Amino acid sequence: MKKITLMLLAFFAFTYHVTSQCIGTFEYVTVVSNNLGTVQIIDGCNWSGDWNNITGLLVGSDYEFSSDNPTDYLTFTDDSNNVIASGVTPLSVPAVTVTSGRIHVYYDSSCTGDSVCRETYIQCTSCVPAPAPPNDDCTAVTPAVLTNGTSVTFTGTTLGATMNAAETSVLGTPTVWEAVTLSGACNNLTIDYCGTPAGNMTGNMWIVYTDCLTEFTIGDYDFTTCPDGNGTLSFINLPAGTYYLPVISDSTYNTLGDYTMNVISVDCPVAPDCASTPFPVDGATDIPFGTTTFTWSAPVTGPTPTSYNIYSYDDAVGTNPVFLGTVTTESADFILEVYETTIFWAAIPVNGTTEATGCAIWSFTTEDIPPAPINDGACNAILIPIGTETSGGAYYNVSATLETSEVGGSCYFLGDPASESVWFSFVAPASGEVLITTEYFDGTLQDTQITLYQISDCANLATAVEIDCDEDDDDDVVGDGSGLEANLQVSGLTSGATYYFVVDGYGTSVGTFDVGVLDPTLSVHDFDTQNLFTYYPNPVSNTLTLNAQRNIQSVSVMNMLGQEVLRATPNTLNSVLDMSNLTSGSYFVNVMVEGVSETVRIVKQ
Numbered sequence: 251m252k253k254i255t256l257m258l259l260a261f262f263a264f265t266y267h268v269t270s271q272c273i274g275t276f277e278y279v280t281v282v283s284n285n286l287g288t289v290q291i292i293d294g295c296n297w298s299g300d301w302n303n304i305t306g307l308l309v310g311s312d313y314e315f316s317s318d319n320p321t322d323y324l325t326f327t328d329d330s331n332n333v334i335a336s337g338v339t340p341l342s343v344p345a346v347t348v349t350s351g352r353i354h355v356y357y358d359s360s361c362t363g364d365s366v367c368r369e370t371y372i373q374c375t376s377c378v379p380a381p382a383p384p385n386d387d388c389t390a391v392t393p394a395v396l397t398n399g400t401s402v403t404f405t406g407t408t409l410g411a412t413m414n415a416a417e418t419s420v421l422g423t424p425t426v427w428e429a430v431t432l433s434g435a436c437n438n439l440t441i442d443y444c445g446t447p448a449g450n451m452t453g454n455m456w457i458v459y460t461d462c463l464t465e466f467t468i469g470d471y472d473f474t475t476c477p478d479g480n481g482t483l484s485f486i487n488l489p490a491g492t493y494y495l496p497v498i499s500d501s502t503y504n505t506l507g508d509y510t511m512n513v514i515s516v517d518c519p520v521a522p523d524c525a526s527t528p529f530p531v532d533g534a535t536d537i538p539f540g541t542t543t544f545t546w547s548a549p550v551t552g553p554t555p556t557s558y559n560i561y562s563y564d565d566a567v568g569t570n571p572v573f574l575g576t577v578t579t580e581s582a583d584f585i586l587e588v589y590e591t592t593i594f595w596a597a598i599p600v601n602g603t604t605e606a607t608g609c610a611i612w613s614f615t616t617e618d619i620p621p622a623p624i625n626d627g628a629c630n631a632i633l634i635p636i637g638t639e640t641s642g643g644a645y646y647n648v649s650a651t652l653e654t655s656e657v658g659g660s661c662y663f664l665g666d667p668a669s670e671s672v673w674f675s676f677v678a679p680a681s682g683e684v685l686i687t688t689e690y691f692d693g694t695l696q697d698t699q700i701t702l703y704q705i706s707d708c709a710n711l712a713t714a715v716e717i718d719c720d721e722d723d724d725d726d727v728v729g730d731g732s733g734l735e736a737n738l739q740v741s742g743l744t745s746g747a748t749y750y751f752v753v754d755g756y757g758t759s760v761g762t763f764d765v766g767v768l769d770p771t772l773s774v775h776d777f778d779t780q781n782l783f784t785y786y787p788n789p790v791s792n793t794l795t796l797n798a799q800r801n802i803q804s805v806s807v808m809n810m811l812g813q814e815v816l817r818a819t820p821n822t823l824n825s826v827l828d829m830s831n832l833t834s835g836s837y838f839v840n841v842m843v844e845g846v847s848e849t850v851r852i853v854k855q
Contacts, residue, residue, distance in 0.1 A: 272325045272336065272361045274301030274354035283304040283313075283372055285444055286410065287379035288424070292353065295367035295489045298322075301354040303329075304372060307346050312376040315353050316340035319368040322360070325354040333429045342375075357477065380410030388462035388494050393429035396437075396515035399782055404428040404511040408497055411758055412562065427462070436518030437488045438603055443511050458494040460769055487518055519602035523549035524609035525580070527732040528597070530581045534614040545581045546597045551604075555599035558582075563594040576600070584802060589619040619684055623672055624813060629708040631673035635847070657759065658754070659701030663718035668699075671754040676767045678743035685770040686738040688763050697756040698763055700736040705750050717749070721756070739770055783841050789853040792830040796841060804842045807852075809835070829854055 280303035294500060296317070307313065317339040323693050325336040328348050329386050336342045338359070353372070357364045383406060394402040410426035423594050426679045497509050501847050525546040547694050548555060560582055562572040574595075575582065586593070592615045599606045625632045625782065625796050658668040678684065688698045699721040703714040720738040736753070741747060753765055783798035796802060805815035815837070825841075832854050 251503035263595055272323050272354055272356040272359065272430050273327070273331050274325075274352075274356070275299045276301065278302050278762045280305065281372065283308075284373060284375045285311070285377045287374055287377040288412070289371050289373045292372055294369050296355050296359040296370045297367065298362065299365045301352050302370070303350065304353055305350040307349050307351065307373065307376070309347060309349060311374050312342070312344045313346055314340050314342050314375050316373075317355060317373045318367050319357070319366070321358050322368060323356045323359045324355075327352045327354065339466060340388075343593070352421045357384040369428040381409045381719060382412050383426050385428065386411055388427040388458075388496075391427045391429045391494070393415065393492050394513075395431045395828075396513065397433050398515070398517040401512060401514040402497075404513070405509070406497070407508045409508075425496045427511075428497065429492060430495070430513055431492045432488060432490050432515055434515070434517040435490055436604060437490070438516045438518055439485045439486075439488055439493070440514045440516075440656070441483045441511060442448060442513075443482065443497070445601050451622060460492050460494075462494045464837070470625045487605075510850060518604045520598040521604045521608045522555045522601040524606050525555075525597050525599055530612075530614035532610070532614070537586065537593075537614050538617055539581055539586055539620075539826060541585050542596070543581055543685070548580055549586055549599055550761045553601045555606075556602055557600045558562070559600055561596050561598065563611055566594055566611055566613060568594075568596075589616055591616050592691055596738045625672045625674065627708075628673045628703075628705060628711060628714075628750055628752075631675040631708070634674050634676050634765070636676055636679050636767050636769050639740055647656040657760050659699060659719035659721070659752075660716060661701075661721045662699055662754075662756075667792070668701075668752060668754040671752045673750060673752050673830045674767075675748055675750045678745055678749060679769045680742075680745045681769055682743040682745055683741040683769065684739070684743065685768045686736075686740075686765065687768070688736050688753065688765050698736045699756060700738045700751055700755045701754075702738055702740060702749060702751045704747075708750070714750075717743075722827065743808070783843060785839070785850060785852075786843075788850075788855045790829055791855050792828070794827040794829055794852060796820075796827065798841075798843050800843050802843055805842045806842075807832070808838045808840070 266596060276297075278296060278300045279293050283306040284290050285306065286306055292304070292315075292502055293300075312605070315326060318533050321516065322339045323336070324339055324341040326334045326341060326343050328334060328351050331352065332347070333348075334351065335341060355368070355370060356362060357366075380418065385406065394404075396402060406426060408426050411426050422762065433587055450807065471746070482664070483589070490647050495511065495513070497511065499656075500767070523736065525548060527547040529545040544560075546558075557578050558580070559576050559577050561571045562574055563572070564570040574584070580597075582597075591615055594613045598609055624630050640706075662668075674685065686700055686702065688700070699719075701719045702717040704713075704717055705711070706713045713735050718738055718740050720736045738751070753763065783796055783802065785794060785796050787794075796805065800823070802820050802822060805816075805818045805825065805827055806814055807815050807827070807829070814830065815832060829837075829852075834854055837852050838852060839852050840847055
């Protein structure tokens with residue numbers, strides 16, 4: 251007898267192992283069975299290994315569980331994972347003995363895992379289907395007629411809603427319908443959509459045009475929240491016509507119930523007249539690259555605009571309008587990032603939600619591509635002398651405008667090629683160490699990249715050997731925390747040898763920048779504490795006076811391209827520099843005092 255008992259226990263253990271081998275490992279959604287006799291979705295994206303709680307089951311009723319993946323192996327258990335039934339989809343469970351359980355999903359009977367979404371379903375096959383509501387078919391709905399300021403409240407139920415074949419491709423879920431007819435030429439429509447009790451519906455709604463099945467996409471809509479947590483939709487500038495409003499369940503189609511829908515229609519405000527007198531004036535040319543303030547005049551007749559919508563177009567007839575933004579004043583700043591290009595644009599007045607119509611489209615053409623700077627190529631690299639100073643750092647500034655394409659460094663983000671690069675050179679100091687930086691100095695370009703090369707033939711960049719590269723302050727040797735300016739600290743250079751480096755803006759960024767080449771062995775972290783000399787006036791009209799406590803060895807004046815335009819060697823404590831022959835603009839004045847140099851920016855009037 252004992253032997254037989256042991257054999258039976260072994261058999262039962264083996265049987266339990268076989269039937270429960272595909273118990274899920276990840277709990278997902280909980281679903282309440284609607285017991286309507288219709289197919290009800292459990293989840294729209296179950297993965298192999300998921301299991302879902304099923305509640306609300308009717309004891310003694312028949313159920314079928316299924317998946318849209320034909321190989322799926324389903325296991326139905328009680329709440330303690332005792333197996334009730336299992337098999338390949340669809341799984342039938344007759345005369346259910348529990349009011350709640352779990353449905354487990356695997357790819358096959360070997361409990362194979364995967365990362366594929368599948369929809370799973372439940373259906374009470376012995377339940378009597380609820381009758382479809384009278385508004386189950388959109389073509390049978392009688393629209394409510396709304397005029398300016400009127401509203402209508404719809405109440406009903408979605409219980410028993412069916413999936414009409416004509417609706418499947420548009421909505422993909424059982425749906426009931428309400429409808430309104432708008433009489434005004436332009437209407438603003440607000441729909442407050444709430445479930446009863448709160449939470450039965452969660453605001454999934456489309457507004458559909460006259461044939462029920464074409465989604466109406468003209469006009470903006472915004473979700474807000476009504477008190478019970480369901481949705482409010484607002485549509486603006488709708489033309490007259492009949493609109494069908496589908497009422498569906500929540501996003502997983504699990505809850506079908508009662509609903510209340512409040513619909514309010516208000517005629518659009520009267521359209522304002524058009525703006526005039528734009529700047530840039532219509533047809534203008536040579537509009538500068540960079541930030542430009544667009545202006546226009548408000549209409550002198552009609553309603554006062556509450557705002558202006560700014561658009562750009564492909565041409566003068568308004569092809570492919572692109573919305574740029576809304577302003578409440580008669581001006582807006584825009585950054586022009588193209589040369590020699592005709593821009594078509596308009597500032598359309600808006601009254602409330604109504605735009606002006608028939609307004610002119612203006613145009614202008616941006617300036618020509620500027621000539622390349624002198625150091626556009628390696629052979630014209632600007633030589634930057636390295637400062638030598640023991641108590642503080644000496645630096646040398648040069649301003650340049652980024653220009654035509656050259657080469658790109660290995661560190662550039664996502665392999666970004668050099669787009670408007672310019673070239674510099676220096677002679678390595680005795681220490682063999684330099685710090686090349688754009689961080690401490692002025693300029694409009696705030697995102698720079700630096701690559702250092704050794705070049706045997708400046709006319710043949712195939713001979714260039716990259717030594718180091720920095721993008722977004724990767725070296726982190728100095729910095730103000732911005733992480734965008736480049737800092738390249740390199741050691742082991744050959745003293746007295748000439749090296750080249752290229753400075754570039756990230757992507758197609760253009761602008762001005764200042765760059766310094768320093769010897770980091772000479773205390774480079776206090777660049778701005780120098781007081782080697784005093785100077786006045788600034789701005790200067792004709793002469794610049796320089797005073798120092800030690801001999802001023804040399805004075806060099808450079809323009810914004812780094813070209814030397816004036817040089818003097820006073821070898822005195824005081825010097826007067828004649829700048830009367832220079833054109834108006836900004837200049838860099840580099841002063842050498844007993845082997846220590848400092849550069850200041852001077853404006854010539």
